Amino acid sequence: MANFFQQVVSGLASGGIYGALALALVLIHRATGVINFAQGEMATFSTYILWTLTQNHGWPYWPALAFTLAVSFAGGFGVHQVVVRPVERGSVLRVVIVTIGLLLLLNGAMTWIWSGEVRSVHSPFPTRTIDVGGVAISIQDLGTIGVSIGVVILLGLFFRFTKVGLALRAAATNPAEARLVGVRVPLMLGVGWGLATMLGAIAGALTAPTVFLDPNMMQAVLIYAFAAAVLGGIDSPVGAVVGGLLLGVALNLLGTYIDFVGADLRLPAALAVILAVLLFRPAGLFGQRVVRRV
Amino acid sequence: MRRLAVPVMLFGALAVAIVLAPLFLSDFQAQQAAYVGIYAIALIGLNVLTGYTGQISLGHGAFMAVGGYTTAILMTDHGVKDLWTIPIAAVVAGAAGFLFGLPALRLTGLYLALATFAIAVSTPAVLKKFEGFTGGGSGKNLFGVKELTGGIAPVHVLGWKLNFNNWLYYLCWTMALVLYVVAWLLLRGRTGRAFRAVRDSETAALSSGVSLAKYKTFAFGVSAAYAGIAGSLFAIATTYVNADTFPVQLSIFLLVGVVVSGLGSLTGVIAGAVFIEFLPLWAQDVSKSPGAPGVIYGVILIGVIFLLPTGAAGLLPGLLRRVATLFRGR
Numbered sequence: 001m002a003n004f005f006q007q008v009v010s011g012l013a014s015g016g017i018y019g020a021l022a023l024a025l026v027l028i029h030r031a032t033g034v035i036n037f038a039q040g041e042m043a044t045f046s047t048y049i050l051w052t053l054t055q056n057h058g059w060p061y062w063p064a065l066a067f068t069l070a071v072s073f074a075g076g077f078g079v080h081q082v083v084v085r086p087v088e089r090g091s092v093l094r095v096v097i098v099t100i101g102l103l104l105l106l107n108g109a110m111t112w113i114w115s116g117e118v119r120s121v122h123s124p125f126p127t128r129t130i131d132v133g134g135v136a137i138s139i140q141d142l143g144t145i146g147v148s149i150g151v152v153i154l155l156g157l158f159f160r161f162t163k164v165g166l167a168l169r170a171a172a173t174n175p176a177e178a179r180l181v182g183v184r185v186p187l188m189l190g191v192g193w194g195l196a197t198m199l200g201a202i203a204g205a206l207t208a209p210t211v212f213l214d215p216n217m218m219q220a221v222l223i224y225a226f227a228a229a230v231l232g233g234i235d236s237p238v239g240a241v242v243g244g245l246l247l248g249v250a251l252n253l254l255g256t257y258i259d260f261v262g263a264d265l266r267l268p269a270a271l272a273v274i275l276a277v278l279l280f281r282p283a284g285l286f287g288q289r290v291v292r293r294v
Numbered sequence: 295m296r297r298l299a300v301p302v303m304l305f306g307a308l309a310v311a312i313v314l315a316p317l318f319l320s321d322f323q324a325q326q327a328a329y330v331g332i333y334a335i336a337l338i339g340l341n342v343l344t345g346y347t348g349q350i351s352l353g354h355g356a357f358m359a360v361g362g363y364t365t366a367i368l369m370t371d372h373g374v375k376d377l378w379t380i381p382i383a384a385v386v387a388g389a390a391g392f393l394f395g396l397p398a399l400r401l402t403g404l405y406l407a408l409a410t411f412a413i414a415v416s417t418p419a420v421l422k423k424f425e426g427f428t429g430g431g432s433g434k435n436l437f438g439v440k441e442l443t444g445g446i447a448p449v450h451v452l453g454w455k456l457n458f459n460n461w462l463y464y465l466c467w468t469m470a471l472v473l474y475v476v477a478w479l480l481l482r483g484r485t486g487r488a489f490r491a492v493r494d495s496e497t498a499a500l501s502s503g504v505s506l507a508k509y510k511t512f513a514f515g516v517s518a519a520y521a522g523i524a525g526s527l528f529a530i531a532t533t534y535v536n537a538d539t540f541p542v543q544l545s546i547f548l549l550v551g552v553v554v555s556g557l558g559s560l561t562g563v564i565a566g567a568v569f570i571e572f573l574p575l576w577a578q579d580v581s582k583s584p585g586a587p588g589v590i591y592g593v594i595l596i597g598v599i600f601l602l603p604t605g606a607a608g609l610l611p612g613l614l615r616r617v618a619t620l621f622r623g624r
Contacts, residue, residue: 035404037352037411083596092403093350094599097553100352100546101595108588116584215585219542223415226408264423267416274412278405279397 005135007256008249013141014210014224015248016148020203021218021225022232022240023152024196029234031172031192032080032088034095038102039200040222042079044215045106046072046201047208048114051121061124065205069198076197077190084193085186110215123209144206151202152241155195159237168192220267224251227270230277233287243285247273305475312467316460325459325531326571331466332527333567337551338470338477338560339520344549345557346481347513348493349398353410354521355545356417360387361522362529362540366434367427369441376436376443376530380469383526384519391518395511402496414545421537433536442533466527473520477560480516489513490558550595556607565606 021039028036036042046068053064083102087094125143129136159165170178171188179185200218207221228247232239247270254261254269261269277284316324340354361383368374368382394413401409421428428434436442443449449461456464480486488509491499500506529535547570555566573594577587602609 035408037407087599092407093344093348093557096350096352096404096407097549097599098596100549101592101599103592104546104550104588104595105592108585108590108592111585112581112583112589113585219415223412226412230405230408264419267412267419268423271409271412271416274409275397278409279400282400282405 002135003256004253006137007252009135009137009145010141011249011252012245013144013248014252015228015245016145017203017206017221017244018224018228018248019241019244020148020151020199020206021221022228022244023155023237024199024203025225025229026232026234026237026240027192027196027199029229030237031168031189031196032084034084034088034099035226035234036102036196037096037099037222038079038106039196039225040218041103041106041110041215042072042076042197043200043204043207043221044213044218045075045110046197047121047204047213047217048110050201050205051119051208051213052114054122055119061122065124068201068205072197072201073194075194076200077194079197080190080193081186085189088189107215114215116215118212118214121205121208121213140209147202147206148244149241151199152237155199156237164191223267224248224270227273227277229284230274231284233284235288236284236286239284239286309471312471316463319463321457321459324463328459328462328466328531329528330564330567330571331463331470332524332531333548333551333570334470334563335466335473335527336521336524336548337555337563337566337570338473339517339524340548340552341555341557341560341563342477342481342489342520343513343517344552345559346486346489346493347510349510349513350403350407351410351517351545352407352549353413353417353545354517354548355540355542356410356413357387357391357518357521358525358528358544359417359421359540360390360518361525362535363421363428363434363525364522365526365529366429366436366535369436369439370434373441375441377465380523380526383522385522387522387525388515388519391521392511392515394518395514398514399507399510411542411545414542418537418541429536431537433534433539435534436529437533442530462531466531469523469527473523474560474563477520481560485509485512493558547591550591553595553598554606559607562606562609 021043024039024043025036028034028039049071050064050068053059053067054061059067079102083098084095087098123140123143125140127138127140129138130142131137159169167178167183168188168191170181170183171185172192175185178188203221203225204218207217211217224247225244228244229240230243231247232241232243251266251269255263255266315327319327336354336358339357340351343349343351364383364386365376365379368379369376374382398406398409422430424430443461449456449458451461451464481489488499488504491502491504492506492509492513496506499509525540528539532539551566551570553566554569555562555564573590574587577590580586580590
């Protein structure tokens with residue numbers, strides 16, 4: 001039984017990461033109607049910046065993280081303004097291809113700048129475990145859960161209670177009317193991309209200590225994040241987080257207790273989740289049904 | 295018939311050039327050219343689905359894997375001669391595509407891109423898991439297997455003696471030319487019109503009596519069959535398949551290739567195929583870093599979407615018009 005709880009906690013930890021990246025996808029989808037296939041590579045790129053600052057330039061962890069988040073925000077904003085904005089009102093195919101182009105570009109750039117070698121990133125949390133009622137729980141897992149949930153709450157408060165948050169929501173829900181009341185819509189959509197990229201950076205920084213940092217680090221995480229976002233409903237921020245946590249726990253338990261799945265079939269299991277949800281409940285757990293007027 | 299004269303002449307010239315090319319190519323270049331032919335087949339297939347029918351696929355590498363593994367398994371475990379495995383690979387991959395087309399009916403645009411991307415990412419894991427069937431991580435070796443034509447002794451065709459790479463070249467390009475004509479015939483008539491109607495507006499297509507279910511699944515099936523043939527030839531050409539022969543990058547490169555060659559036109563497929571095969575080599579001139587091709591692929595992909603939405607296919611008609619006016623003397 002102790003093992004079961006341990007697996008649930010570590011599932012929640014990876015689920016928190018999936019949820020954070022899924023939330024980034026949801027933010028961008030709500031703002032610009034785009035699924036960003038480059039979200040994973042953007043997150044990895046941010047993590048490399050963090051790695052460079054802490055390893056090569058001797059920065060302490062937290063200032064380095066703050067700086068990384070700032071750079072990520074600017075990067076996300078810039079990506080939206082330069083390459084996404086010109087195509088976001090066009091056909092879906094063009095938008096998808098542009099984000100795929102970004103994926104290739106960033107992946108290649110990371111290999112070019114930092115070489116393909118694997119790097120290790122230190123965790124800000126101690127690697128010890130603490131004992132809770134006979135269950136050994138790693139502090140790192142707890143920290144990951146805490147950070148991802150904390151970030152989501154902060155973001156929720158930001159959207160709910162600040163003027164910028166209101167403008168962001170307005171720009172995403174009804175661009176035309178938002179523009180009429182004086183919201184600078186393109187700017188706000190750029191801010192949405194910036195915030196999403198920051199979230200990705202956090203997901204990357206939380207992922208890196210448990211695996212090794214290499215240009216493909218977030219590729220699998222991106223698929224899990226897709227699955228989480230679809231499971232929760234692609235337009236629902238709460239759904240993304242709940243979907244992430246559910247998926248993290250479910251995959252971990254499946255991998256532990258069902259030998260056939262093991263560690264190898266986790267990705268196909270996520271694929272099965274994506275297909276099943278899209279086919280049987282396209283709105284996901286928390287999403288709204290899309291009504292198409294023709 | 296006049297309307298067809300120029301394309302038919304161009305196609306004839308292309309066929310002659312393809313037949314004669316090995317006289318001027320080294321053994322290694324013949325092999326590279328064979329790969330160009332393989333990619334051209336896959337790109338024709340992907341163009342039928344994405345360019346003509348408007349259904350995005352980021353997972354065509356997975357259908358190539360189905361074809362490649364069909365060939366490899368039949369050759370090594372069932373003693374089937376390599377040439378006979380090609381039509382079987384087409385049928386198996388086509389059936390897989392048709393079956394995937396059924397759930398894909400409910401997915402539009404972004405969601406289809408997402409689902410096919412997930413398929414491409416999880417294919418290697420599935421191949422590794424079913425080790426007894428696929429050979430897992432160590433894969434299936436076709437080199438030196440007696441079912442491989444030209445692997446041991448030179449091939450004799452119509453009195454010619456061909457070494458393995460020239461044989462490969464002619465095999466791939468014969469298939470490519472035949473499949474090109476098949477696709478052209480398919481797309482110029484009623485079916486092609488229905489495909490384009492589905493792409494341009496599903497509602498309008500439906501109200502004109504075009505069955506979405508029928509034509510979408512058909513497009514998936516045809517497209518996957520082409521990918522299966524390409525995968526089968528790929529396995530024969532590399533004489534080896536394992537779980538990493540058809541990585542997610544392959545699927546992405548195919549999408550890059552189809553965008554570069556021009557969506558909704560078959561004219562540019564060779565340009566797209568050349569691009570896939572040779573860009574990694576050209577990128578070496580820019581930088582020796584293994585990351586360089588990725589950067590260049592990415593920049594070109596975004597650049598083509600911004601500057602040249604019709605791809606290479608859009609360049610050719612403009613050029614032809616100019617040549618035509620030149621010949622008319624004005």
